[in-house]
Amino acid sequence: xxLNLVLELLDVPGQLLDALxxxxxxxxxxxxxxxxxxxxxxxxxxxxxxxxxGDRETLKRVLNAIEEMDIQIIEVDxxxxxxxxxxxxxxxxxxxxxxxxxxxxNIIKGVRVADLNLKMSDNPEESASRIVIxxxxxxxxxxxxxxNKYGKSKGFLVINEI
Amino acid sequence: MKLCxxxxxxxxxxxxxxxxxxxEMLIEKYGLDISIVAVTDRSGAAINPDGLDVELLIETxxxxxxxxxxxxxxxxxxxxxQVLNDIDYDCLIEVSPTNIDDGEPARIHMLKAMKDGKDxxxxxxxxxxxxxxxxxxxxxxxxxQFKYEASVGGAMPIINxxxxxxxxxxxxxxxxxxxxxxxxxxxxxxNEGSSYLQTLNEAQELGIAETDPTQDVEGIDAACxxxxxxxxxxxxxxxxxxxxxxxxxxxxxxxxxxxxxxGLLIKLIGVASHDNLEVSPRLVREGxxxxxxxxxxxxxxxxxxxxxxxxVGKGAGSIETASxxxxxxxxxxxxxx
Numbered sequence: 423x424x425l426n427l428v429l430e431l432l433d434v435p436g437q438l439l440d441a442l443x444x445x446x447x448x449x450x451x452x453x454x455x456x457x458x459x460x461x462x463x464x465x466x467x468x469x470x471x472x473x474x475x476g477d478r479e480t481l482k483r484v485l486n487a488i489e490e491m492d493i494q495i496i497e498v499d500x501x502x503x504x505x506x507x508x509x510x511x512x513x514x515x516x517x518x519x520x521x522x523x524x525x526x527x528n529i530i531k532g533v534r535v536a537d538l539n540l541k542m543s544d545n546p547e548e549s550a551s552r553i554v555i556x557x558x559x560x561x562x563x564x565x566x567x568x569x570n571k572y573g574k575s576k577g578f579l580v581i582n583e584i
Numbered sequence: 585m586k587l588c589x590x591x592x593x594x595x596x597x598x599x600x601x602x603x604x605x606x607x608e609m610l611i612e613k614y615g616l617d618i619s620i621v622a623v624t625d626r627s628g629a630a631i632n633p634d635g636l637d638v639e640l641l642i643e644t645x646x647x648x649x650x651x652x653x654x655x656x657x658x659x660x661x662x663x664x665x666q667v668l669n670d671i672d673y674d675c676l677i678e679v680s681p682t683n684i685d686d687g688e689p690a691r692i693h694m695l696k697a698m699k700d701g702k703d704x705x706x707x708x709x710x711x712x713x714x715x716x717x718x719x720x721x722x723x724x725x726x727x728x729q730f731k732y733e734a735s736v737g738g739a740m741p742i743i744n745x746x747x748x749x750x751x752x753x754x755x756x757x758x759x760x761x762x763x764x765x766x767x768x769x770x771x772x773x774x775n776e777g778s779s780y781l782q783t784l785n786e787a788q789e790l791g792i793a794e795t796d797p798t799q800d801v802e803g804i805d806a807a808c809x810x811x812x813x814x815x816x817x818x819x820x821x822x823x824x825x826x827x828x829x830x831x832x833x834x835x836x837x838x839x840x841x842x843x844x845x846x847g848l849l850i851k852l853i854g855v856a857s858h859d860n861l862e863v864s865p866r867l868v869r870e871g872x873x874x875x876x877x878x879x880x881x882x883x884x885x886x887x888x889x890x891x892x893x894x895x896v897g898k899g900a901g902s903i904e905t906a907s908x909x910x911x912x913x914x915x916x917x918x919x920x921x
Binding site: 508509510512539541542543548549550551552554579581582583584 | 759835838841846855864
């Protein structure tokens with residue numbers, strides 16, 4: 423079975439070697455490695471594309487070994503790892519156009535609104551909504567900042583995770 | 585060691601009780617013999633160079649509300665500043681009510697004590713969150729020891745913990761639940777589904793929230809503590825106006841329920857880091873160290889060597905807060921001997 427991974431490495435000597443080390447030791451075959459040092463992610467880290475071959479068990483062990491070294495796996499076989507983000511908004515949902523907020527969020531690259539729940543209150547100014555977002559790994563911090571800014575501009579009280 | 589206590593509310597009374605309770609232990613373990621030579625409040629003072637009687641101090645204050653009514657040694661209408669001028673003492677315990685508008689008169693009291701080379705122990709957040717730099721410089725210039733563990737988190741160890749136990753670490757941020765009143769209200773709302781106003785009223789009846797709860801529920805008290813942590817633990821130079829503050833008065837039972845269904849709780853969280861100073865309602869995961877109930881305080885310090893370190897403790901209470909003041913007194917004594 424072949425697995426295509428994208429790892430996130432720090433721009434520090436020896437990182438690539440450390441990442442590849444367990445792959446061979448665990449019995450998987452390295453088919454290809456693409457290491458572009460001049461391409462950096464927003465976090466200043468370097469994405470490395472690695473193609474490896476082996477049986478299912480071996481490949482599972484390789485993934486665990488890499489994660490245990492605190493190296494982030496951003497993509498596995500073209501599927502970008504996702505993070506979940508929950509936000510609660512309090513305010514006049516009907517008036518302040520929650521639909522618009524959802525649309526603005528869905529437009530952001532790597533963001534998908536996965537779940538939306540509303541709870542109306544006797545006082546419409548105090549209605550609450552819960553938005554659960556699936557975001558590409560690594561953009562959570564910026565996303566929370568944007569949600570905060572946008573929600574506040576609409577007069578919502580925005581409650582984000584810590 | 586001769587103490588001058590300015591302010592005789594819950595904390596002032598607590599300090600005198602604690603000092604009396606531990607009298608023998610302090611002499612035996614540290615060779616520290618504490619006597620309270622003066623106590624002041626708005627009415628005046630009680631002054632006795634040979635030491636005041638703790639039980640009588642508390643009885644007087646509870647009976648008439650005026651420490652100047654203390655038998656024989658009470659002095660009416662004398663200012664605290666005057667007392668600091670006139671008497672012979674070693675350490676100022678400044679525990680007067682917090683004034684976040686200008687930090688006075690606590691600020692003047694502390695500066696005067698420092699100028700006279702006396703040590704200062706305080707729980708008063710006012711001057712600490714408005715004039716931190718001025719106070720620490722004044723203390724340094726006369727080599728007077730300046731301690732304020734009781735100003736953040738009550739009995740929960742944090743300031744001295746960061747400076748001493750985590751010495752050698754670079755602390756990059758502090759995150760915390762620092763106001764017991766807000767945590768109590770939000771916990772009860774979560775456990776009972778009650779409204780904010782109803783829960784606030786009950787908290788007021790129990791004495792957990794003040795008659796004017798604004799400083800607590802609008803996050804200002806927590807913001808003061810964030811400023812103190814930022815200045816003291818993170819070596820920043822900030823004051824109250826630099827903190828983004830949102831309180832809990834707009835939190836609804838509906839929002840708490842929506843959070844609960846995702847396994848989350850709403851808590852008032854303070855954040856101090858080099859790129860962010862804020863106090864606001866945030867979502868914390870059930871079962872995480874921040875999912876504490878009641879009036880407890882929690883804080884997590886992010887360090888380079890020790891990774892994340894979390895402390896939990898009683899954030900308020902007369903004896904609890906006084907215990908932090910006693911800890912500072914002992915530490916001042918130890919540094920001298």
